[in-house]
Amino acid sequence: MGLLERKKAIEDEIAKTQKNKKTEYHLGKLKGKLAQIKTEILEAAARSAGPAGGDGFDVRRSGDVRCVLVGFPSVGKSSFLNKVTKTESATASYEFTTLTCIPGVLEYNGTEIQVLDVPGIIEGAAEGKGRGRQVISTARTADLIIMMMDASKGDVQRRKLTKELESVNMRLNQEPPRIYFKKKPGCSMNNISYSCTCGTLTKGLSEKLVKDLLKEYKIHNAEVIIREDCTVDEFIDVIEANRRYIPCLYLYNKIDTVPIEEVDRLARLPHSAVVSVHHELGIPELKEAIWEHLNLVRIFTKKKGSSPDFVKPFIMRTGCTVEDVCRRIHKDMPAKFKYGFVWGTSAKHDPQRVGPKHVLEDEDVLQIFTTGVSA
Numbered sequence: 163m164g165l166l167e168r169k170k171a172i173e174d175e176i177a178k179t180q181k182n183k184k185t186e187y188h189l190g191k192l193k194g195k196l197a198q199i200k201t202e203i204l205e206a207a208a209r210s211a212g213p214a215g216g217d218g219f220d221v222r223r224s225g226d227v228r229c230v231l232v233g234f235p236s237v238g239k240s241s242f243l244n245k246v247t248k249t250e251s252a253t254a255s256y257e258f259t260t261l262t263c264i265p266g267v268l269e270y271n272g273t274e275i276q277v278l279d280v281p282g283i284i285e286g287a288a289e290g291k292g293r294g295r296q297v298i299s300t301a302r303t304a305d306l307i308i309m310m311m312d313a314s315k316g317d318v319q320r321r322k323l324t325k326e327l328e329s330v331n332m333r334l335n336q337e338p339p340r341i342y343f344k345k346k347p348g349c350s351m352n353n354i355s356y357s358c359t360c361g362t363l364t365k366g367l368s369e370k371l372v373k374d375l376l377k378e379y380k381i382h383n384a385e386v387i388i389r390e391d392c393t394v395d396e397f398i399d400v401i402e403a404n405r406r407y408i409p410c411l412y413l414y415n416k417i418d419t420v421p422i423e424e425v426d427r428l429a430r431l432p433h434s435a436v437v438s439v440h441h442e443l444g445i446p447e448l449k450e451a452i453w454e455h456l457n458l459v460r461i462f463t464k465k466k467g468s469s470p471d472f473v474k475p476f477i478m479r480t481g482c483t484v485e486d487v488c489r490r491i492h493k494d495m496p497a498k499f500k501y502g503f504v505w506g507t508s509a510k511h512d513p514q515r516v517g518p519k520h521v522l523e524d525e526d527v528l529q530i531f532t533t534g535v536s537a
Contacts, residue, residue, distance in 0.1 A: 165203050172196045186366035190394040194375045197398045204330065221263050221300070225274035226477040227456055230301045232327070233310035234319055235282030238415040240264070241439045242310065243279045246449065263300060270449050272460055273477050278304075283326060298330050306409050306456050307334065313414040313436065316428055320412060331402070334410035335433050339396040340389035348383045358388040365393045372397065411455045413448065415439055459524040461487055470505075470527045478522070485518035487528060498532040 176192050179185050231239040243249055247266030268275040280297045301307055307327070311319040324334060346353065354373050371394065372386055379401055399405045412434045417425045418441055429436045435451040437444035459482065460475035476490055484502050488495040496518065503513035506526030513529070522528065 165199055165206065169196065169199045169203065172199065187368070187371055190366055190371045191374060191378070193394050194378045194398055197402060198378065200329065201402065201404075221265050221278060223276065223303070224265070225267055225276040227273070227305040227458065228276045228278065228303060229268075229306045229308050229452065229456075230278045230280060230304040231308050231310055232280065232297070232301055232323060233282060234312075234323070237282070237310050237312050237319070238439045239279050239282070239310050242413075242415070242437075243277060245439055245442065245445060247277055249279075268449070268452070271453055271458075272475050273453070273458060275452065275456070277308075283323065298327065298332075301327065302330075302332060302406050302408075304408060306411060306452065307332075308411050308413050308452070309334075310413045310415055313417045313420045313424065313428060316412075316414045331405050333399070333405050333407045336407055338405070338407055339392045339400060341392060341397060341400045342385070342387035342389065343400045344385050345381060346383040346385060353383045354381075355385040356388075357386070360388060360390050363388065363391055365391055367392055367394055367397055375401065409433075409455045409457070411435060411451055413437065417443065459522065459526075461522055462525065462527045463487075463491075464503075464505075464527050464529040466529065475525075482522055483518065484516055484520045484522065484528065484530070487522065488518070488530060491530075495530070495532065500531045500533060502531060503529040 172192055172195055176189060176196070179189055179192075181189065231242065233239050243264060243266045246268050249264060249266030262281065264279040266277045266279070268277050278300060280300055283297055309320065309323055311323070327334060346355075352373075354376060356369050356372060358369070367388070372388075375394075375397065376382070376384060376386075381401070410433060412431065414428045414434065414436045416438060417428075417436045418438045425436055428434060433455065435444065435448045437448050439445075457480040459478050459480055461478055461482070462470045462472055462475050464470040476487055478486060478490070484504075485496050485499070488499050499518055502516050502518075502520070504516050504520065504522065504526055505512045505514075506523060508521060508523040508526050509516075
C-alpha cells in the first residue's frame, strides 16, 4: 500500500471512529501515524520536484517586515496590492492573472511593510498542484499571512485555505504549546522521563499515550514536561519540531456583494477585517489591522543634548527590551551598555532611568549611555 493509500485509510478510520473517552487513546495513536505519513509525503514531493521545486519565489526580502497575500484565484489580491502600494499588479476578470510573485511596499506608521502577491492557490496545493508548493514555501517566510477571501464564500474558502496551510506544517494564530521535550543520549530502551505540572489533562493526552507516540517515532530516550492542558495534535507538533507559527489576518473582500448583516458577522470574527477593494471601503481600518497583527512597536532614539529622531524609528517586536534595541544598533553595544533614559508609556516618570531588561512600548523615546558616549 502506497503512502497516499495509507493516509486515506487512516483518515477514513479516524472519521468513522466515534469520539469519546474510550476512543481517545486509539484516535491519538492514529493521529501520530497520520502525521508521520504526511511528513513522508511532503518529503517525497519535495524530492520529486527537484532541487528548486519546493523553493519559494525568488523575491529579495525588503522593508521592516513581510506580509504574504494568500487566497484562491480572483478574490482581489492584485487589486488590493495596487490600492495599498505603488505596485502595478495585473488585474482582470478571469482567474490566474498573477502567474508569479509580485512585491509591493505598504508604508504605515513609519514602517515599510513588504507585501507579496502570490498566484492563487487551488485545492491540493500542498501536494504541488498548480504552483502550490512555491506559493506555500513563500508563505512560510511571512511575518504575517493575509488570507484573502470572497465575502460571499468566506467560510468555505477559509476552511479550505487553512487546511492547505496546516497540511504543510503552518499553524495560524496559535502559540507553540507549553511542552518541554528533549531527546536524551543513550541506547537503553524505554527511558522516557515524564512529568505534568498543570494538573489534570482533559484533552485526550495521557502519560501512556505520550510514551506510545514516542515509540511510534522510534524515540526511546527523552524528557517530557507537560506545562499546559494540550491536545494530542499539539504534542505531535512538538515531536515533529518543524511547525511554523504565523499570525494570520482573515480578509473578506467584496463586501458590497453580501447583506449588511453578513458583513457585520464577518467583521466580528477574531483576527478578521472586511473590505471592498473595488469601492475602497475599509482600507484605512485594514491598514490598522495589519499593523496590530504584526505586533510591532516603534522606538525613537535620542542623543544627549539633541531632540529625539522622530523621522525613522527602530521597528521592533512587541515585548522588546532596551538590550534588544542596543543589539539592533550594533552587536557590540549590549556589552558597553551602562544605563538608559526612557520617555513614554513604559516609563513610570519622564524620563526614567532603566537597565537593559526594561520592556519598551510603542513610541517610547530611548537615550542610551555606554562606557563611551551616549547613543
